[in-house]
Amino acid sequence: xxxxxxxxxxxxxxxxxxxxxxxxxxxxxxxxxxxxxxxxxxxxxxxxxxxxxxxxxxxxxxxxxxxxxxxxxxxxxxxxxxxxx
Numbered sequence: 001x002x003x004x005x006x007x008x009x010x011x012x013x014x015x016x017x018x019x020x021x022x023x024x025x026x027x028x029x030x031x032x033x034x035x036x037x038x039x040x041x042x043x044x045x046x047x048x049x050x051x052x053x054x055x056x057x058x059x060x061x062x063x064x065x066x067x068x069x070x071x072x073x074x075x076x077x078x079x080x081x082x083x084x085x
Contacts, residue, residue, distance in 0.1 A: 001068050003027055006035045010062050013070050019043050022057055034071070035064040043078060055081040 011021045019041040026038040043056040059077040064070055 001035075001064075001066065005068060006037060006064050009064060009068050010037045010039055010070065013062075014039060014041050014060075018060075018073075019058065025059075030063075033066040037062040037064060038076075042081075057081050 006027055007024050010024065014021045022040040022042050024037060024039045026036075028036045030036055039060050039062060041058050041060065043058040057079055058075050059079075060073050060075050062070060062073040
């Protein structure tokens with residue numbers, strides 16, 4: 001599977017099921033016949049707008065198998081969009 005297809009699969013999955021994607025920050029081919037993707041998504045956008053707060057960005061690690069199926073995902077960090085560092 002090519003890297004563009006992996007990126008599209010992950011973006012589509014997050015758009016439909018979790019939260020709107022912000023950006024994919026890494027895509028790594030694993031030795032175990034799959035991919036590890038790190039993606040940032042906009043968390044709770046409507047809630048944050050309602051209370052005039054900055055958007056929250058969640059960072060997730062996603063595993064995609066050789067068939068292009070997402071086998072797991074895990075949020076590893078959350079921060080305000082304007083946070084530095």
